[in-house]
Amino acid sequence: MRTFSLIFLILSLTFCQKKTTTADVSLGFPSDPPSLDPLFATDLVSQKLSALLFGGLFQIQNAKPEMNWAENSKFWKEKKGIIWEIRLKSEPLGPKTEDVVFSIQRLLQENSPRGGDYKFIKEISAASEPNTIKFQLDDTVNEEEAKEKLSLPFASILSKKDFLERGEFHSFGKYRLVSWKKNESLELIKRDSNDTELPDTVRIRILPQSTTSLFLFRKGELDSFKLTDFLLSSPDAKSHNTIVKRGRSVQYVAINQNNPCFDKNFRHALNFAIPRGLIIEKLLENKADLLKGPIAIPFLSQLTKTKSDLTPEFYYDKNKAISLLKNSACFPGILNQTLELRMRGDDENQAKGRAIEQALKEIGLQIKLKGMEKAPLYKENGEGKGDLTLLTWYADYESVWNFLDPVFHGEKPGNGGNRAFYSNRDITKLLNDRKERNLPNALKIIKQIEEDAPWIFLWSIQENYLVSDKFIRYAGLSEFL
Structure with missing residues (x-):
């Protein structure tokens, strides 16, 4: 009888289990998003998820901002600044004016890592015309850049009702x-x-x-x-x-600018010490591209064909690296210090870390690898901790300026994007002057950043x-x- 009861129990559990539903398509992500809040979509996983879940007034298509939930746009200048009116598409699944006003006001008022990029918005309100939003902007921004900024995940439109009543990030994406x-x-x-x-x-x-x-x-x-x-x-x-x-990312090592021993000679020494071509060939299976400063050469070659604009400043020269290291501020004491090279703890990043570690050891430095989980790595880097940090920057949209700002902006240190805590007033001034965002100035900034070398410039990974x-x-x- 006991045997029969046991068999009956097993059969009951087997056939009464909840059936697992099968999705039409299953995608693999390497990590969880830290949050569903689009204001904090600063990492690649969050940006990819935001692309699926969220929708904004505009979206980037073929390197240009195109209308998404915006149906019409009028942009004109007045004495007090710029007026920008946007009419929304009238669709059952689309946002209402109150959703847009709420979401943009939240972006401006909440403490977001990228909130500083939207300071050009002075005010937003519902316009007198139905289904229309009215922006008041300062005169430092042009229409193209304003559209670009409103194409990013941070400017996603949330359902005001769902957020206020249930705290849910319901948006208007696919x-x-x-x-x-x-x-x-x-x-x-x-x-x-x-x-x-x-x-x-x-x-x-x-x-x-x-x-x-x-x-x-x-x-x-x-x-x-x-x-x-x-x-x-x-x-x-x-x-x-x-x-x-290709060309969407830049992998680099942030050199902590808060350490006075890491002067320009030291930073240049680190850059000349890395055999990039060998690492790309042997470790990366030739699936990566060289950089010109912080820009992937295939990406930059779409903008300029001038050879000097596309020739990297740094190449592998071990003897030159050793000579520069000897002229650095803390030599020879720096040789007795153990420098920490931090990175994500997965196999891929650890392998790259070991290659970089070996190259730096060959010029006499003592390097200790430290693999970390993503959240504490970014948190501690944002607090200015660590000597060297292996990181990847993924551009939010296809623009040369997105590889320069915020990663080298002096007013956006740490989690704002500038993870090397690099500070150059002239660079920050050029990045702030949106009227001067042209190719000659971009090339000027790239040249200066190469000279200052706040990073070890590595490669652009082909995804x-x-x-x-x-x-x-x-x-x-x-x-x-």
Whole structure:
């Protein structure tokens, strides 16, 4: 009798378990977003999630801001500044004027890492015309830049009612969030069932290890994930199933400018010590591009063909690095100090860290690697801690200025973007003067930044995504990679 009862119990549990639903497409993300709040979408994972969930008045398409929920725009100058009126699209799934006013006011009033970028907005209100927003702007901004700024995740439009009544970040993007299991998955459902270029449901799985992602991809349980460096030669990475993104990122080592021992000679020594070409060939499988200062050369070559504009200042020269190190402020004492090189603790970043560590040891420095979780790494860097920090900057949109501001802006240190705590008044002045945002001034800034060398300039990683045949069938999905 006991045996029968036990069998009955096992069968009951087996058949009564809740069935796990299968999403149309499953994407692999390396980490959880720190928050769903678009005001804090400063990391790549948050920006990708924001692209799926959130919508703004404008969006970047082919390196230019295009209208999203804006239907018409009028931009003119008056004595007190600039007036900008935007009429919204009249759609059932779209935002109302009160949603836009609430969201932009929240952006201006809350303590956001990128809030300083929106100081050009003096006031926002509902206009006298129906379904229209009125901005008052200062005269330091032009229409193109204003549209660019309102295309970023930080300027996403939230549902005022959902936020005030339930504290939920419901927006007007392609998808809405159904559930979020921390460090496991996020379930999304499409807002417009008539959009045939996107799947109805998307599951985002949090998979820190790319080997796990590859295993699930081979089992047919994952449809897209970013290939790490050591998986680039995988037989699964066929050209048909690989999507490549170039020039969107810059990998660098932030040299803490708060340390007086890290003077210009020291910083130049570190830059001449790195065999970038060898690391790109052997470690990165030639899937990375060299930089001109903080800009990927393939990206910069779209703007200028002048050879001097595209030739890096730093190259590998061990003897020159040693000579510069000897002329640095704290030599020879600096050789007896252990310098901490911090980075994310995953295999990919650790491998790059070991290559950089070896190069710096060869010029006589003592280096200690410290792998850290993402949240404490960024938190402590923002507090000015650490000597050297391996980081990646992903441009919010395709503009040369997005590789310069905020990462070198003297008024945006730490979590504002300038993680090396670099300060150059002339650079900050040029970045603040939006009327002077032209290519000659951009090239001038790049040259000065190379001279000051607040970073070890490394490379631009070519992002390679392994995608399934099912993923390829949805034409609109690749823009969210």
